[in-house]
Amino acid sequence: MSSTRPAVFSVAMLAVVGLLSSCGGGTGSAAGAKAADGKPVYGGTLTYLEHQPPTCLYLPAAGFYPNGGVLNQITDKLTWQNPETLKIEPWIATKWQVNDDATEYTFHLRDGVTFSDGSPLDAAAVAANFDVYGKGDEKLKLPPAEFVNNYERSEVVDQKTVKFFFDKPSPGFLQGTSVIGAGLVSKKTIGLPYEEQCQLKNVIGSGPFTLAKQIVDKEIDLQARKDYNWAPPSSKHQGRAYLDLIKIIVTPEDNVRVGALTSGQADYVRYVQAYDEQTVKGAGFTVKAEPTRGVNNGLYLRPGNSILKDVKVRKALQKGTNAKEVVDTLFTENYPQATSVLSHLAQGYVDLSKELVYDLDGANKLLDEAGWTRGADGTREKGGVKLQLGVFVAGPQPLSKQTLELVAQQWGKLGIKLEIRPADAGTMAVDIKDAEKTAVSHSMVGRADQDVIKSQFHSKNRDVILSTDKKLDTLLEEQSALADVGRRNAKVGEIQRYLIEQGYAIPLFEEPQVYGVAPYVQGVAFEAVARPSFYSVWLNK
Amino acid sequence: MRWLSWLVVALVVLWAVVPWLFTGYDPLNGVPAEKLQGPSAAHWFGTDAVGRDVFARVVHGSVHSLSGAFVAVGVGLVLGTLLGLLAGSAGGPADEIIMRLMDVLLSVPGLLLALTVIILLGPGTVNVAIAVGVGSVAAFARLARAEVVRVRRSDYVEAAFGSGGTFVAVLWRHVLPNSLGPVVALAALQFGVAILAISTLGFLGYGAEPPTPEWGLLISEGRNYLATSWWLTTLPGAVVVAVVLAAGRISKEIR
Numbered sequence: 001m002s003s004t005r006p007a008v009f010s011v012a013m014l015a016v017v018g019l020l021s022s023c024g025g026g027t028g029s030a031a032g033a034k035a036a037d038g039k040p041v042y043g044g045t046l047t048y049l050e051h052q053p054p055t056c057l058y059l060p061a062a063g064f065y066p067n068g069g070v071l072n073q074i075t076d077k078l079t080w081q082n083p084e085t086l087k088i089e090p091w092i093a094t095k096w097q098v099n100d101d102a103t104e105y106t107f108h109l110r111d112g113v114t115f116s117d118g119s120p121l122d123a124a125a126v127a128a129n130f131d132v133y134g135k136g137d138e139k140l141k142l143p144p145a146e147f148v149n150n151y152e153r154s155e156v157v158d159q160k161t162v163k164f165f166f167d168k169p170s171p172g173f174l175q176g177t178s179v180i181g182a183g184l185v186s187k188k189t190i191g192l193p194y195e196e197q198c199q200l201k202n203v204i205g206s207g208p209f210t211l212a213k214q215i216v217d218k219e220i221d222l223q224a225r226k227d228y229n230w231a232p233p234s235s236k237h238q239g240r241a242y243l244d245l246i247k248i249i250v251t252p253e254d255n256v257r258v259g260a261l262t263s264g265q266a267d268y269v270r271y272v273q274a275y276d277e278q279t280v281k282g283a284g285f286t287v288k289a290e291p292t293r294g295v296n297n298g299l300y301l302r303p304g305n306s307i308l309k310d311v312k313v314r315k316a317l318q319k320g321t322n323a324k325e326v327v328d329t330l331f332t333e334n335y336p337q338a339t340s341v342l343s344h345l346a347q348g349y350v351d352l353s354k355e356l357v358y359d360l361d362g363a364n365k366l367l368d369e370a371g372w373t374r375g376a377d378g379t380r381e382k383g384g385v386k387l388q389l390g391v392f393v394a395g396p397q398p399l400s401k402q403t404l405e406l407v408a409q410q411w412g413k414l415g416i417k418l419e420i421r422p423a424d425a426g427t428m429a430v431d432i433k434d435a436e437k438t439a440v441s442h443s444m445v446g447r448a449d450q451d452v453i454k455s456q457f458h459s460k461n462r463d464v465i466l467s468t469d470k471k472l473d474t475l476l477e478e479q480s481a482l483a484d485v486g487r488r489n490a491k492v493g494e495i496q497r498y499l500i501e502q503g504y505a506i507p508l509f510e511e512p513q514v515y516g517v518a519p520y521v522q523g524v525a526f527e528a529v530a531r532p533s534f535y536s537v538w539l540n541k
Numbered sequence: 542m543r544w545l546s547w548l549v550v551a552l553v554v555l556w557a558v559v560p561w562l563f564t565g566y567d568p569l570n571g572v573p574a575e576k577l578q579g580p581s582a583a584h585w586f587g588t589d590a591v592g593r594d595v596f597a598r599v600v601h602g603s604v605h606s607l608s609g610a611f612v613a614v615g616v617g618l619v620l621g622t623l624l625g626l627l628a629g630s631a632g633g634p635a636d637e638i639i640m641r642l643m644d645v646l647l648s649v650p651g652l653l654l655a656l657t658v659i660i661l662l663g664p665g666t667v668n669v670a671i672a673v674g675v676g677s678v679a680a681f682a683r684l685a686r687a688e689v690v691r692v693r694r695s696d697y698v699e700a701a702f703g704s705g706g707t708f709v710a711v712l713w714r715h716v717l718p719n720s721l722g723p724v725v726a727l728a729a730l731q732f733g734v735a736i737l738a739i740s741t742l743g744f745l746g747y748g749a750e751p752p753t754p755e756w757g758l759l760i761s762e763g764r765n766y767l768a769t770s771w772w773l774t775t776l777p778g779a780v781v782v783a784v785v786l787a788a789g790r791i792s793k794e795i796r
Contacts, residue, residue, distance in 0.1 A: 254765045275577070275590070275769055329573035329591060393751075399590075401762075403705060405752045409570045421747035437551045 005043030029222065034306055040237070040523065044539040045245040049257045051271035052395065053217040056198035058358040060133055060145030060181040063445065065396065065513065067529040068180045068509040069270065070248060073222055075183025075205030078107055080232035081175060081528040085238040086347070086448050088174050089230040092121060092206070102169040102483040104141030107177075109160045113230045115410065116210045123162040125187050130164060133182065141194040146462070147447070157248040157535035162302070169483040173268040173279075179447060180531055183207075194239075206230070208241040208535045211398035220248040220478065222534075231407025231535060242523070242538035244374050261341045261516045262284060267539070268524075268530070271397060272516040274331045280516045289334035289512040290530030292446030293345045294454040297397060297511040300464045301504055307387060312370040314503025320363030320414045323356070323508045324404055330399050341453065345510075348450045355500050356507065361435045363414050376406045380415035389439040392432055393491060396425045400442055403508065435466045444511045446529035450492045454480050457499070465504050472498065544739050545793065546787035556603040566594035568754045577770050587772040589762065593752075599777050602754035606736055606781075609670040609748075613735035616674025618728050621681020624722075628682070628762025629720075630712055640686065646679040655742060664747045666755070673738040677731050684727055684751035688720030695719075726796035733788030740781050756781050 054066045062071045081092040093107040113121040134151025136144035143150075150168040157163055166173065176182060186204040187199060196202050200214055208231070209222035224241040231238050249266075251257045258276045260266040262283040272280055277287050299321070301314045308314055327337045334509050338342070339353040372380035380387040394400040401420065408418035418440070421428075431437040441464045445456045454476040459467040467473060475495050482488040499505045513530035523536040556563055566584075571593030578588045586595035626751070628639040656670035692698060693716060701711045736756075742748050743757025751758060756777055765772025 185607065255767050273765065275766060279768060325573050329576055391703055402590050406573065408752060409591065412570060420751045422664070422751070 004413040017195065023116075038345065038540075040226050040242050040536075040538040042242050042538070043244050044241075044242075045247060045364075046243050046268060046521070046534060046537060046539065047247045047249065047266045048534075049249050049251040049260060049266045051250075051252060051254075051257070054200070054220070056194075056195040057203050058142065058194060058198050059129075059183045059203070060143065060147075060187060061198075062180045062183065063146075063447075065270070065531065066250075070200065070220055070222070071183050071203070071205075072207075072527060072531045073182055073209040073246065073534050074203065074207040074211065075185060076113075076121075076207050076230065077179070077182050077184065078177035080234070081178040081448060082234065083448075083526055088178055089232060089234050092180075092230065093177070094233075096174070098174060100483070102171040102173070103166045105164045105166075105173055105443070105505050106157070107162050107164075109162065110230055111160065113206055114227075115204050115206045116225060117186055117188065117204045119186050119188070119204075119476050121184060121186075121206050121226075122159050124159075125190075126162045126184060127156050128187050128190050129182075129184050130154055134164075140192070142197070143194075145176075145181050147179050147181055147449070147451065148173060149176075149451065149454070156259065170483045171483045171485070171488060172449050174481055175449040176451070176529070179449075180527065180529075187524045191540045209246060211289065212245065218250055222246040222248065234343060235536065237536040238524070243534060245532055248293060258516065261518065264518075267521050268517045268532070269516045270513065271398070272514045274335065274514075276333055276516075277334070277514065284519060286517045286519065286524075287334075288517055288524065288526075290515070290516040291318055291343060292344050292511055292513060292529050293343050293347075293448045294446035294452040295341060295346075295444055296343055296507040297442075297444040297509050298338060298341075298505055298507040299391070300456075301506065302435040302439055302441065302466045303502075303504070304446045304468050305389070305439040306436065307385070307389065308435075308439050310370050312366045312411050313372070314388075316363040316366035316370070316414065317411065317416070318356070318363075318500070318503050318506050319359040319366065320411060320416075321407055321506045321508075322358040322410050323506075324358065325410070326403055327509050329406060330402050331421075335509045340498050341505045341507055342492070343510040346452065347448065348453075348489040348496075350493040350496055352496060352500050355497075360413065365441065367414060374415050378412075378415055379417050386417065386418055387415060390421060390431075390437050391440040391442060392417045392421050392428055393423045394437055394442040397442055397444065398511065398514075404442060424523045433466070444509075448528040450488055451480050453495055455490060457495075457504070469502070469504075472502075472504075543790075546790040549783050549787035550791065553603050553780075556600045557607045558604075558710050560600045560604070563596040563600045566597035568593065568597045568729065569752050575659055577766070578678065579770070580772050580776070586776040587770065589770075589773055590766065593760070593777060595773060598754035598759055599756070599780055600668060600757050600760060603624065605749050605753065605755045606664055606739055606743075606757075608647065609673075609739045610732050610735040612667065612670035613674040613677065614728050614731050616671055617677030617681050617731060617735075618666070618724070620674075621678045622685045622717075622724055624678070624683025625656060625687075626689050626720075627680040627713060629686040630693055630708075630716060636686075643679040643682045644767065647683075651676040651738065652741065656736060656747070659742065659747045664750075665747045666753075667792045668698075669739055669742045670735075672742070676738070677735070679761075680731070681724060681727060685724050688723060689716055691715050692719045726792050729795055730789060730792035733785040733792070736788070737785050 012118050050066050052066045060335040062068050076092050078093040080089045092110055094110050097106045132142050133145040134148040147452050150166045150170045152167045154166045189204045201279050208228045210225050212223040213221040223245050228240045254273050257269045257419055261269045280287050323337050339351050342349045372382045375381040378451050404420045411418050443464050455461045458476045459473055481489040520541040522538050522540050525533045571591050573592045575588050576592040580587045584594050598775050624639050628636040654676045655672040658675050662668040669682050698715050740757030743755045744761040749755035759777040762776050
């Protein structure tokens with residue numbers, strides 16, 4: 001999930017965006033009269049600056065934040081996860097039943113919901129969506145979604161009732177219907193091949209906004225749907241969105257985003273870097289740091305690598321990484337130091353901070369035991385092989401390069417050389433799937449369900465460690481099939497312990513999504529894992 | 542002011558050869574607690590986000606930028622001069638073919654050509670240098686050919702052939718040495734251009750791997766901190782500007 005755009009392009013884009021934003025001065029001022037009584041006002045344009053261009057917009061791939069920022073506005077989901085309580089609440093489904101072992105789910109749908117192409121959002125459409133998300137479609141080259149496990153089939157009971165069957169318990173499914181990737185699209189969209197579903201113009205949802213204009217990789221304009229009237233019942237705001245238009249402009253350069261915000265050319269920006277937080281606050285703007293409640297930002301070690309196949313080496317790297325120094329040096333209080341594989345706000349979290357203590361001597365001892373001795377230049381060697389590991393800078397992670405450089409410095413003290421490669425289009429796509437060339441992965445994933453850990457580590461999902469560990473896969477599968485919440489959380493705890501024991505994970509910090517918001521932007525809201533929702537946003541100016 | 546450009550180049554060469562005489566700081570391992578400090582007596586160019594001394598990184602980085610520039614100029618000089626020599630002395634169809642190929646090479650923008658070569662060879666300091674060098678082959682070839690054509694017609698070369706010299710021997714002993722003057726001046730100019738091109742590619746992320754200090758990379762790393770820590774880009778940038786200007790000035794003198 002990383003941008004593989006050559007940097008040249010970004011530079012060119014920067015120039016373009018610079019021009020765009022300078023011509024666009026004063027956008028948003030079209031909002032009606034100032035609301036003196038604090039009552040929301042309809043109308044106006046919100047300029048939102050995004051760090052990276054969206055990639056493929058096939059719904060299950062919407063986890064990538066730039067994709068989610070767009071898709072969250074144009075699609076609705078069956079259920080709504082309250083970001084405060086994490087409870088699942090009604091949305092397109094007004095009510096639902098789950099049988100005791102979580103193998104059958106029945107959803108009753110709301111009346112009168114339509115997609116933006118006019119077709120009805122009925123049981124048949126929902127079934128068509130989840131048949132693809134659950135099993136994929138080989139002919140159309142559509143991969144299954146990571147948030148649906150053990151899916152068997154759907155059944156359209158009547159026009160407003162749909163039933164899903166699972167061949168094994170699938171307790172994560174209810175929450176799965178609320179995630180960003182489970183956005184419902186029209187039957188026409190879901191029947192398109194992968195390459196076409198990737199294109200925004202083909203994604204027809206039922207959300208509060210629809211696509212007005214897109215300049216690929218530069219700008220996306222979303223306009224409010226006038227007849228939208230099916231927000232989650234628990235939402236205070238009902239009916240159409242307050243805003244008329246959202247201009248999403250891709251602005252890769254951190255400086256430009258923050259500069260545009262503080263100078264009034266943008267109203268809302270994603271990805272305020274840690275070192276810019278003070279600048280944004282100092283100018284009287286709001287910094288919103290939203291937790292992502294998932295697998296922490298960290299370094300993930302690949303056992304398929306010929307050096308890292310030794311658990312002692314992996315453990316040594318874990319002990320020899322000083323996460324506190326990383327957080328203190330590069331980040332702010334919005335980035336809490338990790339205490340486990342999962343964020344402390346994730347479900348099933350267990351505190352493993354005792355196992356994650358920085359211990360330089362212990363790390364050195366482990367490496368000595370594993371037979372790696374220091375060579376003339378200070379780098380350890382064994383049988384003529386240098387202890388050298390490769391990693392790619394992760395475009396989507398905040399300050400990935402600086403983090404890796406600091407970790408390289410820490411590992412240098414152990415006699416380990418970390419080779420940091422820039423994220424460029426030429427070699428990354430191939431090498432990142434090769435444990436020999438890319439021994440370490442710098443990544444994270446957010447989702448407010450126990451299944452998030454499976455998304456990151458299972459060999460059939462994201463598989464960041466290119467897993468060769470059958471036991472890990474089994475544990476993850478067992479977890480995703482446990483109907484009882486208590487037992488499921490216990491299993492998630494066991495998996496976290498196993499990942500730390502085996503030295504697969506070096507958690508660094510709990511990654512937030514950090515947004516900068518102008519003071520007149522009201523009604524700012526996020527879904528459970530920090531993707532912005534513009535539905536209730538209005539401009540008070 | 543003539544001595545100033547020589548002084549700048551001499552200083553940078555010394556940085557590359559004996560960096561430890563100029564700075565006591567480690568360019569790769571900083572002190573995280575001392576991050577993002579402005580220029581001071583202790584840290585002349587300030588420190589970066591992980592607490593490394595920027596001056597130390599510029600000094601230690603000069604070896605990468607300079608050696609890269611030497612390789613780049615070397616590639617251009619050797620290949621270009623050989624092709625020019627061949628074209629100018631052989632004449633006829635060989636001349637036509639070589640020079641038309643050079644025209645094609647010239648018509649492709651330098652940075653685009655360099656990027657194409659980089660994608661073929663893969664990133665890395667040496668590959669960047671080769672890529673930049675390939676871009677300058679045509680310029681060297683044209684200049685060398687023009688000189689060779691002039692020298693080739695002179696009486697002493699005719700005399701050398703008349704007294705029984707073989708084609709290769711005459712080229713080597715008489716034509717090449719007498720047409721090299723302007724080519725060397727161009728090499729000095731190209732040296733500055735190459736530093737700039739290598740820094741550009743480093744800026745774009747195709748050069749040395751981080752945390753290796755390379756000038757272009759230093760500038761690129763600092764640009765996100767432009768609003769809060771100006772010294773990270775400005776000071777390494779000023780060094781690059783000074784060296785490129787100095788190389789240009791020296792080239793003018795040689796000519």
